[in-house]
Amino acid sequence: MSGPAAADPVVEPVVTQILAAARPAENGSRLTGLREGPGRRLDLQVHSAAMNTTVTVRVLRAADPARPAPVLYLLNGAHGGRDESSWNDKTDIEEFFADKQVTVVVPMGGAGSYFTDWQNPDPVLGRPLWTTFLTKELPPVIDSAFSGTGANAIAGISMAGTSVFQLAESAPGLYRAIASYSGCVSTSDPLGQAFVSAVVARWSGNPANMWGPPGGPAWTAKDPALHAARLDGTAIYVSTGTGIPGPHDTLNGPHIDGNAGTLLGQLFNGGILEAVTHSCAIALRDRLAAVNVPAVFDLRPLGTHSWGYWQQDLHTSWPMISAALNR
Numbered sequence: 001m002s003g004p005a006a007a008d009p010v011v012e013p014v015v016t017q018i019l020a021a022a023r024p025a026e027n028g029s030r031l032t033g034l035r036e037g038p039g040r041r042l043d044l045q046v047h048s049a050a051m052n053t054t055v056t057v058r059v060l061r062a063a064d065p066a067r068p069a070p071v072l073y074l075l076n077g078a079h080g081g082r083d084e085s086s087w088n089d090k091t092d093i094e095e096f097f098a099d100k101q102v103t104v105v106v107p108m109g110g111a112g113s114y115f116t117d118w119q120n121p122d123p124v125l126g127r128p129l130w131t132t133f134l135t136k137e138l139p140p141v142i143d144s145a146f147s148g149t150g151a152n153a154i155a156g157i158s159m160a161g162t163s164v165f166q167l168a169e170s171a172p173g174l175y176r177a178i179a180s181y182s183g184c185v186s187t188s189d190p191l192g193q194a195f196v197s198a199v200v201a202r203w204s205g206n207p208a209n210m211w212g213p214p215g216g217p218a219w220t221a222k223d224p225a226l227h228a229a230r231l232d233g234t235a236i237y238v239s240t241g242t243g244i245p246g247p248h249d250t251l252n253g254p255h256i257d258g259n260a261g262t263l264l265g266q267l268f269n270g271g272i273l274e275a276v277t278h279s280c281a282i283a284l285r286d287r288l289a290a291v292n293v294p295a296v297f298d299l300r301p302l303g304t305h306s307w308g309y310w311q312q313d314l315h316t317s318w319p320m321i322s323a324a325l326n327r
Contacts, residue, residue, distance in 0.1 A: 014065075018042070022145035025049070029137035031145060039094050044145075048137055050129040057138065058088055060097055060104040061146065068147040070325035071103045073134070074314075075156035075163060078199050080111030090255060090307040096315065102325065103146045107134065112203025114196065115156075115163035116222065118210045125205040130163075135171040151325045153235075155179035155317070157310045159199050161238075161277070162187065165224030168234055177235035177324035181313040182273070182305050184280035185238075186287075188215075188223040195276060225284055229291045235324040236295035237317040238284060241303025243275035248308030255307060270304030277305065296320060 015034050024030035032054060033045035044057040062069035074093070079085040087093050087106050097104050113128035121127040134154075142148060154175050156164045161183015168175045186192035193214045197207045211218035220226060245267055251258050256266070281299060288295050298316060303309045 014042075018145045021147075022141055025137045025140045027137065029133070029141065031141050040098065041088065041094065046138060046141055048129070048133045050132040050137060051127065055133065055138075056108040057142075058086075058106040058108060059142070059146065060094060062101045062103050063097075063099050064101060065146070067101065068149045069101050069103045070149050070151035070153070071105055071139075071142055071146070072321065072325070073105045073107070073152065073154040075107065075115060075154065075160035076110075077156070077158035077160055078112055078202065080113070081106070081108040082111055091311040091314065093314070096318075100322070102322070103142065103148065105138075105142055107138065112159075112200050112205050114159060114166075114200070114210065116166060116210065119212055119218065120209040122205050122209040125200075125203065125209075128210075131167060131170055134167055135174055139174070151176055153177035153179070153321045153325055155181065155237075155314065155321070156183065157181045158183060158273075158277075158305065161185065162196070162224070165228075165231070166222060169224055169227055169230045172230065175234065176327070177237070177321045178231075179237040179313070179317045179321060180239070181310045181317075182240050182277045183238075184277050185284045186223055186225040186280060187211075188220045188226065189283075191276070191280065192223065192225075193219065195280070225287045228284075228288055228293050232291075232293050235320055236288070236293070237298070237320055238281055238295060239298040239300065239309075239313040239317070240277045240281045241274045241300045241305075241309055242278045243271040243273070243304060244302050245271070245304065246300070246302030246309070248306060248312075249304050253306075253308055254311070266304050266306050270306045273305035274303060 022031040027049045029049045032047045037043045042059045047054050074087045076086045115130040117129045117131040152175050154164045161180035164178045168178050184195045200207045256263050285297050
Protein backbone atom coordinates (compact mmCIF):
# COMPACT_ATOMS: atom_id res chain seq x y z
CA MET A 1 0.00 0.00 0.00
CA SER A 2 1.56 3.24 -1.15
CA GLY A 3 1.80 6.26 1.11
CA PRO A 4 0.38 9.71 0.42
CA ALA A 5 1.67 11.51 -2.64
CA ALA A 6 4.39 14.07 -1.97
CA ALA A 7 3.19 17.66 -2.19
CA ASP A 8 4.57 19.80 -4.97
CA PRO A 9 7.21 22.23 -3.70
CA VAL A 10 5.92 25.72 -3.05
CA VAL A 11 7.53 28.29 -5.34
CA GLU A 12 7.50 31.76 -3.86
CA PRO A 13 6.52 34.60 -6.18
CA VAL A 14 9.41 36.69 -7.51
CA VAL A 15 8.36 39.72 -5.48
CA THR A 16 8.30 37.74 -2.25
CA GLN A 17 11.70 36.19 -2.92
CA ILE A 18 13.38 39.52 -3.60
CA LEU A 19 11.80 41.33 -0.65
CA ALA A 20 12.94 38.55 1.63
CA ALA A 21 16.50 38.52 0.26
CA ALA A 22 17.10 42.30 0.24
CA ARG A 23 19.24 43.64 3.07
CA PRO A 24 19.52 47.28 4.14
CA ALA A 25 22.59 49.46 3.75
CA GLU A 26 24.61 50.38 6.83
CA ASN A 27 22.73 53.67 7.25
CA GLY A 28 19.32 51.99 7.06
CA SER A 29 18.54 52.64 3.41
CA ARG A 30 16.36 49.76 2.30
CA LEU A 31 14.03 48.21 -0.23
CA THR A 32 10.51 49.25 0.73
CA GLY A 33 8.45 48.12 -2.25
CA LEU A 34 8.56 46.18 -5.46
CA ARG A 35 6.26 45.48 -8.36
CA GLU A 36 6.63 43.61 -11.59
CA GLY A 37 6.66 45.87 -14.63
CA PRO A 38 6.31 45.04 -18.30
CA GLY A 39 8.49 42.24 -19.64
CA ARG A 40 11.37 41.33 -17.34
CA ARG A 41 11.41 44.70 -15.63
CA LEU A 42 11.00 45.11 -11.90
CA ASP A 43 10.25 48.50 -10.37
CA LEU A 44 11.85 48.84 -6.95
CA GLN A 45 11.18 51.48 -4.32
CA VAL A 46 14.37 52.14 -2.37
CA HIS A 47 14.33 54.47 0.61
CA SER A 48 17.42 56.70 0.79
CA ALA A 49 18.25 57.55 4.38
CA ALA A 50 20.63 60.29 3.22
CA MET A 51 18.01 62.11 1.12
CA ASN A 52 15.05 60.98 3.25
CA THR A 53 13.13 60.07 0.12
CA THR A 54 12.15 57.01 -1.85
CA VAL A 55 13.81 56.46 -5.23
CA THR A 56 12.31 54.38 -8.02
CA VAL A 57 14.88 51.96 -9.41
CA ARG A 58 14.16 49.91 -12.52
CA VAL A 59 15.87 46.51 -12.65
CA LEU A 60 16.28 43.95 -15.40
CA ARG A 61 17.14 40.60 -13.85
CA ALA A 62 20.00 38.55 -15.22
CA ALA A 63 19.23 35.89 -17.83
CA ASP A 64 19.41 33.20 -15.13
CA PRO A 65 18.20 34.81 -11.89
CA ALA A 66 19.11 31.69 -9.92
CA ARG A 67 22.82 32.31 -10.56
CA PRO A 68 24.91 35.17 -9.16
CA ALA A 69 25.46 38.03 -11.59
CA PRO A 70 27.47 41.24 -11.86
CA VAL A 71 25.65 44.57 -11.98
CA LEU A 72 25.56 47.27 -14.64
CA TYR A 73 24.20 50.62 -13.49
CA LEU A 74 22.80 52.78 -16.32
CA LEU A 75 22.29 56.45 -15.48
CA ASN A 76 19.80 58.59 -17.38
CA GLY A 77 20.71 62.09 -18.51
CA ALA A 78 19.68 65.51 -17.24
CA HIS A 79 15.98 64.62 -17.49
CA GLY A 80 16.46 62.00 -14.79
CA GLY A 81 14.18 59.70 -16.75
CA ARG A 82 11.27 62.16 -16.81
CA ASP A 83 8.90 62.38 -19.75
CA GLU A 84 9.71 58.83 -20.84
CA SER A 85 13.31 59.86 -21.45
CA SER A 86 15.03 56.88 -19.88
CA TRP A 87 17.08 53.89 -20.94
CA ASN A 88 14.01 51.69 -20.71
CA ASP A 89 11.84 54.03 -22.79
CA LYS A 90 14.33 55.11 -25.44
CA THR A 91 16.53 52.08 -26.10
CA ASP A 92 16.40 48.34 -26.59
CA ILE A 93 18.06 47.41 -23.28
CA GLU A 94 15.33 44.92 -22.37
CA GLU A 95 15.93 42.96 -25.57
CA PHE A 96 19.68 43.51 -25.69
CA PHE A 97 20.32 42.18 -22.18
CA ALA A 98 17.72 39.40 -22.29
CA ASP A 99 20.35 36.69 -22.81
CA LYS A 100 23.14 38.23 -20.74
CA GLN A 101 24.10 37.22 -17.23
CA VAL A 102 24.09 40.71 -15.76
CA THR A 103 21.65 42.61 -13.57
CA VAL A 104 20.85 45.98 -15.14
CA VAL A 105 19.89 48.80 -12.77
CA VAL A 106 18.38 52.12 -13.90
CA PRO A 107 17.82 54.64 -11.08
CA MET A 108 15.09 57.15 -11.84
CA GLY A 109 15.21 60.80 -10.76
CA GLY A 110 18.06 63.23 -10.24
CA ALA A 111 17.12 65.71 -12.96
CA GLY A 112 19.76 68.42 -13.21
CA SER A 113 21.60 67.10 -10.16
CA TYR A 114 24.75 65.69 -11.79
CA PHE A 115 24.17 62.69 -9.49
CA THR A 116 26.46 64.32 -6.97
CA ASP A 117 26.21 65.31 -3.29
CA TRP A 118 25.14 68.95 -3.09
CA GLN A 119 26.67 71.26 -0.50
CA ASN A 120 23.49 73.17 0.27
CA PRO A 121 19.73 72.70 -0.11
CA ASP A 122 18.31 74.15 -3.32
CA PRO A 123 14.87 75.84 -3.39
CA VAL A 124 13.88 73.80 -6.45
CA LEU A 125 16.00 70.65 -6.49
CA GLY A 126 16.14 70.09 -2.74
CA ARG A 127 19.31 68.53 -1.29
CA PRO A 128 20.48 65.91 -3.78
CA LEU A 129 22.88 63.38 -2.26
CA TRP A 130 23.13 61.05 -5.21
CA THR A 131 26.77 60.09 -4.76
CA THR A 132 25.92 58.73 -1.34
CA PHE A 133 22.86 56.93 -2.69
CA LEU A 134 24.56 55.39 -5.73
CA THR A 135 27.82 54.35 -4.07
CA LYS A 136 26.82 53.49 -0.48
CA GLU A 137 23.07 52.99 -0.17
CA LEU A 138 21.91 51.27 -3.35
CA PRO A 139 24.67 48.68 -4.03
CA PRO A 140 24.16 46.59 -0.87
CA VAL A 141 20.41 46.49 -1.49
CA ILE A 142 20.88 45.39 -5.11
CA ASP A 143 23.61 42.85 -4.37
CA SER A 144 21.61 41.14 -1.62
CA ALA A 145 18.32 41.16 -3.53
CA PHE A 146 19.75 39.92 -6.83
CA SER A 147 22.73 37.76 -5.79
CA GLY A 148 25.39 40.20 -6.94
CA THR A 149 28.93 38.94 -7.48
CA GLY A 150 30.47 42.18 -6.19
CA ALA A 151 31.51 43.21 -9.70
CA ASN A 152 29.95 46.48 -10.91
CA ALA A 153 30.10 48.78 -13.91
CA ILE A 154 28.39 52.10 -14.57
CA ALA A 155 27.50 53.97 -17.76
CA GLY A 156 25.71 57.25 -18.39
CA ILE A 157 24.67 59.68 -21.07
CA SER A 158 25.12 63.44 -21.38
CA MET A 159 25.07 64.89 -17.83
CA ALA A 160 25.63 61.40 -16.42
CA GLY A 161 28.63 61.00 -18.71
CA THR A 162 30.35 63.34 -16.26
CA SER A 163 28.83 61.64 -13.23
CA VAL A 164 30.19 58.16 -13.99
CA PHE A 165 33.73 59.51 -13.73
CA GLN A 166 32.98 61.41 -10.50
CA LEU A 167 31.30 58.38 -8.94
CA ALA A 168 34.17 56.08 -9.83
CA GLU A 169 36.70 58.48 -8.34
CA SER A 170 34.65 58.97 -5.17
CA ALA A 171 34.34 55.21 -4.57
CA PRO A 172 37.61 53.57 -5.61
CA GLY A 173 37.20 49.93 -6.52
CA LEU A 174 33.42 49.98 -6.68
CA TYR A 175 33.27 49.95 -10.49
CA ARG A 176 35.42 47.77 -12.70
CA ALA A 177 34.33 49.68 -15.82
CA ILE A 178 32.81 53.05 -16.66
CA ALA A 179 31.33 54.27 -19.92
CA SER A 180 30.58 57.89 -20.77
CA TYR A 181 28.39 58.61 -23.78
CA SER A 182 28.35 62.25 -24.96
CA GLY A 183 29.49 63.70 -21.65
CA CYS A 184 31.65 66.70 -20.80
CA VAL A 185 33.86 65.30 -18.08
CA SER A 186 35.87 68.36 -17.06
CA THR A 187 34.02 70.66 -14.66
CA SER A 188 36.56 73.29 -13.61
CA ASP A 189 37.78 74.80 -16.90
CA PRO A 190 35.67 77.58 -18.48
CA LEU A 191 33.91 75.23 -20.92
CA GLY A 192 33.16 72.68 -18.21
CA GLN A 193 31.86 75.30 -15.78
CA ALA A 194 29.62 76.79 -18.45
CA PHE A 195 28.27 73.38 -19.47
CA VAL A 196 27.54 72.26 -15.90
CA SER A 197 25.96 75.58 -14.97
CA ALA A 198 23.73 75.52 -18.04
CA VAL A 199 22.51 71.99 -17.31
CA VAL A 200 21.69 72.75 -13.67
CA ALA A 201 20.00 76.04 -14.58
CA ARG A 202 17.92 74.25 -17.23
CA TRP A 203 16.20 72.48 -14.32
CA SER A 204 15.92 75.73 -12.31
CA GLY A 205 18.66 74.75 -9.89
CA ASN A 206 21.40 77.03 -8.60
CA PRO A 207 24.88 75.66 -9.41
CA ALA A 208 26.29 77.47 -6.35
CA ASN A 209 24.21 75.18 -4.14
CA MET A 210 25.87 72.18 -5.74
CA TRP A 211 29.60 72.85 -5.32
CA GLY A 212 29.69 76.47 -4.21
CA PRO A 213 30.29 79.40 -6.55
CA PRO A 214 31.62 78.34 -9.97
CA GLY A 215 35.39 78.54 -9.97
CA GLY A 216 35.58 77.68 -6.27
CA PRO A 217 37.67 74.88 -4.78
CA ALA A 218 34.88 72.28 -4.86
CA TRP A 219 34.57 72.61 -8.63
CA THR A 220 38.25 71.70 -8.91
CA ALA A 221 37.93 68.90 -6.36
CA LYS A 222 35.00 67.43 -8.31
CA ASP A 223 36.70 67.66 -11.71
CA PRO A 224 37.33 64.06 -12.78
CA ALA A 225 39.78 65.09 -15.47
CA LEU A 226 42.13 66.68 -12.93
CA HIS A 227 42.14 63.52 -10.81
CA ALA A 228 42.08 61.00 -13.63
CA ALA A 229 45.10 59.10 -12.28
CA ARG A 230 42.75 57.66 -9.64
CA LEU A 231 41.07 55.65 -12.39
CA ASP A 232 44.13 53.63 -13.31
CA GLY A 233 43.01 50.00 -13.47
CA THR A 234 39.41 50.87 -14.36
CA ALA A 235 38.21 50.01 -17.85
CA ILE A 236 37.12 53.28 -19.49
CA TYR A 237 35.03 53.88 -22.59
CA VAL A 238 34.23 57.37 -23.94
CA SER A 239 32.14 58.13 -27.01
CA THR A 240 30.75 61.18 -28.74
CA GLY A 241 29.73 62.41 -32.15
CA THR A 242 30.61 65.77 -33.67
CA GLY A 243 27.16 67.31 -34.07
CA ILE A 244 27.24 66.79 -37.82
CA PRO A 245 24.04 64.94 -38.82
CA GLY A 246 24.45 61.20 -39.11
CA PRO A 247 22.38 58.10 -39.90
CA HIS A 248 19.99 58.53 -36.96
CA ASP A 249 19.26 62.18 -37.79
CA THR A 250 16.54 61.65 -40.35
CA LEU A 251 12.74 61.65 -40.41
CA ASN A 252 12.96 57.87 -40.12
CA GLY A 253 15.43 58.02 -37.24
CA PRO A 254 14.77 56.71 -33.72
CA HIS A 255 12.02 58.62 -31.90
CA ILE A 256 11.57 61.12 -34.76
CA ASP A 257 8.44 59.37 -36.09
CA GLY A 258 8.41 61.50 -39.23
CA ASN A 259 7.99 64.72 -37.22
CA ALA A 260 9.92 67.53 -38.91
CA GLY A 261 9.83 69.70 -35.79
CA THR A 262 11.34 66.95 -33.65
CA LEU A 263 14.04 66.37 -36.23
CA LEU A 264 14.83 70.08 -36.42
CA GLY A 265 15.24 70.24 -32.65
CA GLN A 266 17.56 67.23 -32.69
CA LEU A 267 19.64 68.71 -35.49
CA PHE A 268 19.92 72.16 -33.91
CA ASN A 269 20.04 71.57 -30.15
CA GLY A 270 21.52 68.09 -30.42
CA GLY A 271 24.08 69.30 -32.92
CA ILE A 272 25.32 72.10 -30.68
CA LEU A 273 25.48 69.93 -27.57
CA GLU A 274 27.36 67.16 -29.35
CA ALA A 275 29.87 69.60 -30.79
CA VAL A 276 30.61 70.71 -27.22
CA THR A 277 30.94 67.17 -25.89
CA HIS A 278 33.22 66.30 -28.82
CA SER A 279 35.55 69.10 -27.76
CA CYS A 280 35.39 67.87 -24.16
CA ALA A 281 36.19 64.30 -25.24
CA ILE A 282 39.31 65.37 -27.13
CA ALA A 283 40.54 67.26 -24.06
CA LEU A 284 39.84 64.23 -21.88
CA ARG A 285 41.67 61.92 -24.28
CA ASP A 286 44.74 64.12 -24.04
CA ARG A 287 44.48 64.33 -20.26
CA LEU A 288 44.22 60.57 -19.78
CA ALA A 289 47.15 60.03 -22.11
CA ALA A 290 49.20 62.53 -20.09
CA VAL A 291 48.68 60.55 -16.88
CA ASN A 292 49.06 57.17 -18.61
CA VAL A 293 45.51 55.98 -17.92
CA PRO A 294 44.36 53.75 -20.80
CA ALA A 295 40.89 54.31 -22.25
CA VAL A 296 38.89 53.50 -25.35
CA PHE A 297 37.71 56.59 -27.24
CA ASP A 298 35.07 56.24 -29.94
CA LEU A 299 35.01 59.70 -31.52
CA ARG A 300 32.35 59.23 -34.16
CA PRO A 301 32.65 61.59 -37.17
CA LEU A 302 28.88 62.06 -37.29
CA GLY A 303 25.95 62.18 -34.92
CA THR A 304 23.96 64.45 -32.62
CA HIS A 305 23.19 64.39 -28.91
CA SER A 306 20.42 61.80 -29.10
CA TRP A 307 19.28 58.36 -27.99
CA GLY A 308 19.83 56.53 -31.26
CA TYR A 309 23.57 57.03 -30.93
CA TRP A 310 23.62 56.22 -27.20
CA GLN A 311 21.97 52.87 -27.85
CA GLN A 312 24.62 52.22 -30.49
CA ASP A 313 27.35 53.26 -28.03
CA LEU A 314 26.04 50.91 -25.35
CA HIS A 315 26.11 48.01 -27.81
CA THR A 316 29.63 48.92 -28.94
CA SER A 317 31.00 49.31 -25.41
CA TRP A 318 29.35 46.20 -23.98
CA PRO A 319 32.16 43.75 -24.87
CA MET A 320 34.64 45.91 -22.91
CA ILE A 321 32.24 46.27 -19.98
CA SER A 322 31.43 42.55 -19.97
CA ALA A 323 35.09 41.59 -20.00
CA ALA A 324 35.76 43.82 -17.00
CA LEU A 325 32.76 42.49 -15.07
CA ASN A 326 33.80 38.89 -15.61
CA ARG A 327 37.55 39.05 -15.24
